[in-house]
Amino acid sequence: xxxxxxxxxxxSVQEGRISILNCDYTxxxxxYFLWYxxxxxEGPTFLISISSIKDKNEDGRFTVxxxxxxxxxSLHIVPSQPGDSAVYFCAASARxxxxxxxxxxxxxxxxx
Amino acid sequence: xxxxxxxxxxxxxxxxxxxxxxxxxxxxHLYFYWYRQILGQKVEFLVSFYNNEISEKSEIFDDQFxxxxxxxxxxxxKIRSTKLEDSAMYFCASSELLAGAGETxxxxxxxxxxxx
Numbered sequence: 001x002x003x004x005x006x007x008x009x010x011x012s013v014q015e016g017r018i019s020i021l022n023c024d025y026t027x028x029x030x031x032y033f034l035w036y037x038x039x040x041x042e043g044p045t046f047l048i049s050i051s052s053i054k055d056k057n058e059d060g061r062f063t064v065x066x067x068x069x070x071x072x073x074s075l076h077i078v079p080s081q082p083g084d085s086a087v088y089f090c091a092a093s094a095r096x097x098x099x100x101x102x103x104x105x106x107x108x109x110x111x112x
Numbered sequence: 113x114x115x116x117x118x119x120x121x122x123x124x125x126x127x128x129x130x131x132x133x134x135x136x137x138x139x140x141h142l143y144f145y146w147y148r149q150i151l152g153q154k155v156e157f158l159v160s161f162y163n164n165e166i167s168e169k170s171e172i173f174d175d176q177f178x179x180x181x182x183x184x185x186x187x188x189x190k191i192r193s194t195k196l197e198d199s200a201m202y203f204c205a206s207s208e209l210l211a212g213a214g215e216t217x218x219x220x221x222x223x224x225x226x227x228x
Contacts, residue, residue: 032214043116043203043219044155051214089155093214098143098168099157100217 003027004092006103014111019077021106023090026071030092034100035064035075038087047088048075080110114138116220118204124226125194133189133223135204144187145205145217146179148172155203161187194227201225 005024013019021035031052036044050057050064050073057064063076077084090103117136125131137144146158159169161179178190187206191198201222209215 034216036219041222041224043118043221046216046218049214049216091155098145098160098162099170100147100155101157102155104154 003030004090004101004103006088006090006106008106009104010107010109012109012111013080015082016079019075019080019084019108019110021075021077021088021090021108023073023075023103024071025073025092027092027094027101028071029094029097030101031095032093033064033066033073034091034093035062036089036091037084038089038105044089077108080108082110082112084108085110114140116204116206116218118202118220118223120223121221122224122226124228127196127227128193131191131194131225133191133202133204133225135187135189135220136185137187137204137206138208138218139185141206141208141218143167143207143209143215143217144179144181145207146189147203147205147219148200149203149222150197150200158189191225194225196227199225199227 034049035047038044048059048062050066066073087105087107089105091100119134144161149155159173160167176192180188203222204220205217207215207217
Protein backbone atom coordinates (compact mmCIF):
# COMPACT_ATOMS: atom_id res chain seq x y z
CA UNK A 1 0.00 0.00 0.00
CA UNK A 2 1.96 3.01 -1.27
CA UNK A 3 -0.84 5.57 -1.20
CA UNK A 4 1.20 7.87 1.07
CA UNK A 5 4.94 8.11 0.55
CA UNK A 6 7.69 9.87 2.40
CA UNK A 7 10.70 9.40 0.18
CA UNK A 8 13.33 10.68 2.60
CA UNK A 9 13.97 8.21 5.42
CA UNK A 10 16.11 10.75 7.24
CA UNK A 11 16.94 14.44 7.34
CA SER A 12 19.60 16.31 9.27
CA VAL A 13 19.26 20.06 9.91
CA GLN A 14 21.24 22.62 11.85
CA GLU A 15 19.57 24.12 14.91
CA GLY A 16 17.87 27.41 14.05
CA ARG A 17 17.50 26.58 10.35
CA ILE A 18 14.36 25.48 8.52
CA SER A 19 13.40 21.80 8.35
CA ILE A 20 11.29 20.76 5.37
CA LEU A 21 9.67 17.34 5.38
CA ASN A 22 7.91 16.10 2.27
CA CYS A 23 5.05 13.73 1.57
CA ASP A 24 3.39 12.55 -1.64
CA TYR A 25 0.08 10.79 -2.07
CA THR A 26 -1.65 9.00 -4.92
CA UNK A 27 -5.27 8.69 -3.81
CA UNK A 28 -7.27 11.66 -5.10
CA UNK A 29 -10.02 10.83 -2.58
CA UNK A 30 -7.83 11.97 0.32
CA UNK A 31 -9.15 15.24 1.67
CA TYR A 32 -7.58 15.59 5.12
CA PHE A 33 -3.89 15.42 5.88
CA LEU A 34 -2.06 15.28 9.18
CA TRP A 35 1.48 15.34 10.48
CA TYR A 36 2.40 13.36 13.56
CA UNK A 37 5.65 13.36 15.49
CA UNK A 38 6.88 10.23 17.19
CA UNK A 39 9.58 9.66 19.79
CA UNK A 40 10.93 6.14 20.40
CA UNK A 41 8.64 3.99 22.56
CA GLU A 42 5.84 6.56 22.40
CA GLY A 43 2.70 6.91 20.33
CA PRO A 44 2.33 9.36 17.43
CA THR A 45 1.65 12.89 18.69
CA PHE A 46 -0.56 15.10 16.52
CA LEU A 47 1.24 18.20 15.23
CA ILE A 48 -0.79 19.92 12.56
CA SER A 49 -3.38 19.16 9.90
CA ILE A 50 -4.77 20.60 6.70
CA SER A 51 -8.01 20.16 4.83
CA SER A 52 -8.01 19.87 1.06
CA ILE A 53 -9.91 23.16 0.77
CA LYS A 54 -6.82 24.98 2.01
CA ASP A 55 -3.29 25.20 0.71
CA LYS A 56 -1.58 26.35 3.90
CA ASN A 57 -2.05 26.00 7.63
CA GLU A 58 0.21 27.52 10.24
CA ASP A 59 0.63 26.85 13.95
CA GLY A 60 3.54 28.53 15.64
CA ARG A 61 6.80 27.18 14.24
CA PHE A 62 4.95 24.59 12.11
CA THR A 63 3.44 25.25 8.69
CA VAL A 64 1.92 22.67 6.38
CA UNK A 65 1.59 23.34 2.66
CA UNK A 66 -0.69 21.36 0.37
CA UNK A 67 -0.33 21.23 -3.42
CA UNK A 68 -3.36 19.29 -4.61
CA UNK A 69 -2.44 19.29 -8.28
CA UNK A 70 0.93 17.72 -7.46
CA UNK A 71 -0.56 15.54 -4.70
CA UNK A 72 2.20 16.79 -2.44
CA UNK A 73 2.37 18.22 1.03
CA SER A 74 5.21 19.49 3.13
CA LEU A 75 5.84 20.38 6.74
CA HIS A 76 8.06 23.36 7.50
CA ILE A 77 9.57 23.79 10.95
CA VAL A 78 11.26 27.11 11.60
CA PRO A 79 13.36 27.67 13.53
CA SER A 80 14.32 24.03 14.17
CA GLN A 81 15.10 23.12 17.76
CA PRO A 82 16.91 20.07 19.24
CA GLY A 83 13.62 18.88 20.75
CA ASP A 84 12.24 18.55 17.22
CA SER A 85 14.45 15.51 16.66
CA ALA A 86 11.97 12.66 16.14
CA VAL A 87 10.31 10.60 13.41
CA TYR A 88 7.67 12.54 11.50
CA PHE A 89 4.74 10.77 9.87
CA CYS A 90 2.48 12.13 7.20
CA ALA A 91 -1.04 10.64 7.23
CA ALA A 92 -4.15 11.07 5.12
CA SER A 93 -7.83 10.22 5.29
CA ALA A 94 -10.58 10.16 2.69
CA ARG A 95 -14.05 11.63 3.15
CA UNK A 96 -16.32 9.01 4.66
CA UNK A 97 -13.44 6.68 5.54
CA UNK A 98 -12.28 6.27 9.08
CA UNK A 99 -8.78 4.99 8.68
CA UNK A 100 -5.64 7.03 8.48
CA UNK A 101 -3.12 5.95 5.86
CA UNK A 102 0.43 6.63 7.01
CA UNK A 103 3.68 7.26 5.21
CA UNK A 104 6.85 5.44 6.19
CA UNK A 105 8.14 8.31 8.30
CA UNK A 106 11.17 10.61 8.11
CA UNK A 107 13.67 10.70 10.93
CA UNK A 108 14.59 14.33 11.61
CA UNK A 109 17.79 15.09 13.49
CA UNK A 110 18.48 18.64 14.63
CA UNK A 111 22.17 19.26 15.19
CA UNK A 112 23.29 21.87 17.74
CA UNK B 113 -4.62 17.81 28.68
CA UNK B 114 -6.73 14.68 28.13
CA UNK B 115 -4.88 11.75 26.60
CA UNK B 116 -5.37 8.20 25.45
CA UNK B 117 -3.86 5.64 27.80
CA UNK B 118 -2.93 2.02 27.11
CA UNK B 119 -2.06 -0.98 29.25
CA UNK B 120 0.14 -2.89 29.45
CA UNK B 121 3.09 -1.04 27.97
CA UNK B 122 4.78 -4.35 27.17
CA UNK B 123 3.37 -7.85 26.78
CA UNK B 124 5.30 -11.05 26.10
CA UNK B 125 3.28 -14.13 25.22
CA UNK B 126 3.71 -17.60 23.79
CA UNK B 127 2.47 -18.38 20.30
CA UNK B 128 -1.11 -19.63 20.40
CA UNK B 129 -2.00 -17.76 23.57
CA UNK B 130 -4.74 -15.16 23.82
CA UNK B 131 -3.86 -11.56 24.63
CA UNK B 132 -6.03 -8.58 25.51
CA UNK B 133 -4.72 -5.09 25.00
CA UNK B 134 -6.50 -2.33 26.84
CA UNK B 135 -7.10 1.32 26.06
CA UNK B 136 -8.88 4.19 27.74
CA UNK B 137 -9.83 6.71 25.03
CA UNK B 138 -10.29 10.43 25.66
CA UNK B 139 -13.53 10.73 27.61
CA UNK B 140 -15.72 12.77 25.23
CA HIS B 141 -14.55 10.94 22.11
CA LEU B 142 -16.98 8.73 20.23
CA TYR B 143 -14.76 6.95 17.68
CA PHE B 144 -12.08 4.46 18.61
CA TYR B 145 -9.35 2.84 16.56
CA TRP B 146 -6.58 0.28 16.70
CA TYR B 147 -3.44 0.51 14.60
CA ARG B 148 -0.25 -1.51 14.66
CA GLN B 149 3.34 -0.94 13.61
CA ILE B 150 5.56 -3.90 12.92
CA LEU B 151 9.19 -3.04 13.54
CA GLY B 152 10.61 -1.09 10.60
CA GLN B 153 7.26 -0.83 8.83
CA LYS B 154 4.45 1.70 8.48
CA VAL B 155 1.72 2.33 11.00
CA GLU B 156 -1.23 0.26 9.71
CA PHE B 157 -4.93 0.62 10.40
CA LEU B 158 -6.66 -2.37 11.96
CA VAL B 159 -10.18 -1.38 12.95
CA SER B 160 -12.49 1.47 13.86
CA PHE B 161 -15.36 1.26 16.34
CA TYR B 162 -18.39 3.46 16.90
CA ASN B 163 -21.62 3.06 18.78
CA ASN B 164 -20.61 -0.39 20.04
CA GLU B 165 -19.88 -1.88 16.68
CA ILE B 166 -17.09 -2.16 14.15
CA SER B 167 -17.48 0.55 11.52
CA GLU B 168 -14.46 -0.25 9.35
CA LYS B 169 -11.74 -2.89 9.35
CA SER B 170 -8.70 -3.76 7.31
CA GLU B 171 -7.80 -7.10 5.76
CA ILE B 172 -5.34 -7.59 8.63
CA PHE B 173 -8.25 -7.69 11.08
CA ASP B 174 -9.26 -11.31 10.57
CA ASP B 175 -11.23 -13.71 12.77
CA GLN B 176 -8.34 -13.90 15.25
CA PHE B 177 -8.98 -10.29 16.25
CA UNK B 178 -11.90 -8.80 18.10
CA UNK B 179 -12.67 -5.49 19.77
CA UNK B 180 -14.97 -4.61 22.61
CA UNK B 181 -16.04 -1.72 24.76
CA UNK B 182 -16.82 -3.65 27.94
CA UNK B 183 -17.76 -0.57 29.96
CA UNK B 184 -18.03 3.18 29.57
CA UNK B 185 -14.31 3.81 29.54
CA UNK B 186 -12.27 0.85 28.27
CA UNK B 187 -11.74 -0.25 24.69
CA UNK B 188 -10.00 -3.58 24.16
CA UNK B 189 -8.32 -5.50 21.37
CA LYS B 190 -8.24 -9.28 21.74
CA ILE B 191 -6.03 -11.57 19.71
CA ARG B 192 -7.38 -15.09 20.17
CA SER B 193 -4.43 -17.21 19.17
CA THR B 194 -1.28 -15.18 18.71
CA LYS B 195 1.17 -15.83 15.89
CA LEU B 196 4.80 -14.80 15.63
CA GLU B 197 3.85 -12.20 13.02
CA ASP B 198 1.52 -10.47 15.50
CA SER B 199 4.60 -9.08 17.23
CA ALA B 200 4.28 -5.34 16.84
CA MET B 201 3.53 -2.07 18.59
CA TYR B 202 -0.24 -1.69 18.94
CA PHE B 203 -1.66 1.82 19.14
CA CYS B 204 -5.12 2.81 20.26
CA ALA B 205 -6.55 6.11 19.02
CA SER B 206 -9.74 8.07 19.48
CA SER B 207 -11.49 11.00 17.83
CA GLU B 208 -14.39 13.18 18.81
CA LEU B 209 -16.10 12.92 15.46
CA LEU B 210 -15.78 10.78 12.37
CA ALA B 211 -12.17 10.90 11.19
CA GLY B 212 -13.18 10.99 7.55
CA ALA B 213 -14.87 14.33 8.23
CA GLY B 214 -11.55 15.99 8.89
CA GLU B 215 -11.32 15.06 12.53
CA THR B 216 -7.99 14.39 14.21
CA UNK B 217 -7.22 11.04 15.78
CA UNK B 218 -5.26 11.11 19.02
CA UNK B 219 -2.99 8.20 19.79
CA UNK B 220 -2.00 6.40 22.96
CA UNK B 221 1.57 5.46 23.86
CA UNK B 222 1.22 1.93 22.52
CA UNK B 223 1.60 -1.64 23.76
CA UNK B 224 4.63 -3.53 22.55
CA UNK B 225 3.57 -7.14 21.95
CA UNK B 226 6.20 -9.83 21.56
CA UNK B 227 5.06 -13.31 20.56
CA UNK B 228 7.61 -16.08 21.20
